[in-house]
Amino acid sequence: MVTASSKQLASSIEKNKEISINHQKLIDATIETIAKRGLADTTISHVAKQAKVSQGYANFRFKSKENLLLSSLQFLSDEYKKSWQKIFEDEHLDPVDRLLKICENDFSKKIANRNKISVWIAFYSEVKFRPSYLSVCQKQDEIYLQQMEKLIDEINTKANQKSLSAIEISESYHSMVDGLWQRILFDPKIYTNEFCKSLIIKYFKSIYQNEKKFQ
Amino acid sequence: MVTASSKQLASSIEKNKEISINHQKLIDATIETIAKRGLADTTISHVAKQAKVSQGYANFRFKSKENLLLSSLQFLSDEYKKSWQKIFEDEHLDPVDRLLKICENDFSKKIANRNKISVWIAFYSEVKFRPSYLSVCQKQDEIYLQQMEKLIDEINTKANQKSLSAIEISESYHSMVDGLWQRILFDPKIYTNEFCKSLIIKYFKSIYQNEKKFQ
DNA sequence: CAATATTGAATGATTATTCAATACAAAACT
DNA sequence: AGTTTTGTATTGAATAATCATTCAATATTG
Numbered sequence: 001m002v003t004a005s006s007k008q009l010a011s012s013i014e015k016n017k018e019i020s021i022n023h024q025k026l027i028d029a030t031i032e033t034i035a036k037r038g039l040a041d042t043t044i045s046h047v048a049k050q051a052k053v054s055q056g057y058a059n060f061r062f063k064s065k066e067n068l069l070l071s072s073l074q075f076l077s078d079e080y081k082k083s084w085q086k087i088f089e090d091e092h093l094d095p096v097d098r099l100l101k102i103c104e105n106d107f108s109k110k111i112a113n114r115n116k117i118s119v120w121i122a123f124y125s126e127v128k129f130r131p132s133y134l135s136v137c138q139k140q141d142e143i144y145l146q147q148m149e150k151l152i153d154e155i156n157t158k159a160n161q162k163s164l165s166a167i168e169i170s171e172s173y174h175s176m177v178d179g180l181w182q183r184i185l186f187d188p189k190i191y192t193n194e195f196c197k198s199l200i201i202k203y204f205k206s207i208y209q210n211e212k213k214f215q
Numbered sequence: 216m217v218t219a220s221s222k223q224l225a226s227s228i229e230k231n232k233e234i235s236i237n238h239q240k241l242i243d244a245t246i247e248t249i250a251k252r253g254l255a256d257t258t259i260s261h262v263a264k265q266a267k268v269s270q271g272y273a274n275f276r277f278k279s280k281e282n283l284l285l286s287s288l289q290f291l292s293d294e295y296k297k298s299w300q301k302i303f304e305d306e307h308l309d310p311v312d313r314l315l316k317i318c319e320n321d322f323s324k325k326i327a328n329r330n331k332i333s334v335w336i337a338f339y340s341e342v343k344f345r346p347s348y349l350s351v352c353q354k355q356d357e358i359y360l361q362q363m364e365k366l367i368d369e370i371n372t373k374a375n376q377k378s379l380s381a382i383e384i385s386e387s388y389h390s391m392v393d394g395l396w397q398r399i400l401f402d403p404k405i406y407t408n409e410f411c412k413s414l415i416i417k418y419f420k421s422i423y424q425n426e427k428k429f430q
Numbered sequence: 431c432a433a434t435a436t437t438g439a440a441t442g443a444t445t446a447t448t449c450a451a452t453a454c455a456a457a458a459c460t
Numbered sequence: 461a462g463t464t465t466t467g468t469a470t471t472g473a474a475t476a477a478t479c480a481t482t483c484a485a486t487a488t489t490g
Binding site: 121125127128137163164168171172174175177178180183186187199 | 253341343352356378379387390391395397402414422
């Protein structure tokens with residue numbers, strides 16, 4: 001009896017594993033396809049071919065194309081969130097070091113590469129017309145900004161910086177990052193990840209002139 | 216003879232006027248349609264209805280949908296360019312005043328409104344896949360950045376500001392503008408044009424701390 | 431009466447979605 | 461152990477909808 005039940009369990013896990021492999025395979029294929037062909041030219045058929053499953057299956061698995069796209073956006077969003085959440089929560093690190101790590105993350109090859117940026121921008125461009133996209137993006141932004149504000153506030157206090165509020169600095173940072181990501185897509189030869197990061201660091205340097213870590 | 220010829224001329228102008236009215240009507244309708252429904256959902260049929268001409272005519276007039284879209288992007292791009300070109304060339308104005316006018320223009324209701332921003336972002340998102348879009352956007356950006364750099368360089372010299380180069384400041388400004396435009400689209404209640412402009416001005420204030428015009 | 435502008439219905443291509451048919455694997459039964 | 465049964469996973473061809481493009485027919489203008 002025990003054996004039978006554990007066998008069943010094992011088989012069930014195995015099955016779920018298989019299922020989630022296909023699930024992730026399709027999401028990866030969606031991201032790759034959007035990056036390669038653009039959202040406008042991303043069809044179920046292209047995604048299915050990329051994922052090496054049949055067209056019918058891709059649709060069946062996610063119920064609809066819309067749902068597959070949304071799941072892919074959610075995946076990207078979660079991946080990004082995990083990467084910065086870890087940094088914000090690292091209490092061992094000095095606030096300035098945390099900020100530097102956030103910058104590093106925002107322009108790391110894993111996050112700020114042309115494939116992922118083109119997917120982000122593709123979704124951004126549709127946000128106004130698909131409330132479901134907006135809610136995924138907005139929810140993430142809000143938390144990021146909140147944590148960023150808290151962090152900047154700490155730095156402001158320590159550095160006795162009063163001319164710019166924490167909100168102002170985090171909003172400026174955030175919009176600069178968005179703008180630079182766009183630029184990486186347009187002209188990656190000029191806008192290398194290193195260049196973008198250094199631009200941002202110089203922004204902080206001009207605000208916190210006495211902080212040596214920004215030198 | 217003179218009369219005949221001038222009549223002919225008048226008629227030809229009249230005709231061109233008619234033609235260009237339809238031309239512009241379709242471009243306006245394209246921009247409105249993209250703003251209202253998104254690029255993905257912009258069909259010749261929607262644009263034609265908006266412009267109050269037949270579907271066949273819209274296509275005939277612009278040879279293809281692609282061409283209509285490109286012409287609309289070109290129109291937006293030209294309109295924007297004219298607005299900043301005038302300011303950059305205004306030699307009577309003090310460099311700092313010119314910079315302030317550029318900011319004002321970049322966040323004026325005519326330029327930074329939700330309709331136009333959503334059209335810009337729609338095209339941006341396809342830039343990687345349509346070389347023709349890229350060339351329109353890139354050409355404009357290059358000149359803007361070049362002029363901006365020249366202007367900032369003047370201000371740097373006058374203010375004896377040396378820690379940030381003119382290139383660095385103009386790149387930062389430019390990407391911040393792009394990022395803020397995006398934000399106006401996402402959350403117009405928080406990101407009002409005034410708020411965005413003041414954020415930018417504060418950026419300049421932190422760089423040129425002795426310049427009273429940024430207060 | 432030309433000549434030109436404009437229409438709108440027809441065409442063909444593309445694409446999301448459906449679903450009957452098939453492959454596959456695990457379980458039940460000799 | 462081998463065979464059959466059962467249930468699930470996956471396929472791929474058929475369907476129906478949408479859309480850009482074409483073009484013969486019609487309207488408009490000079």
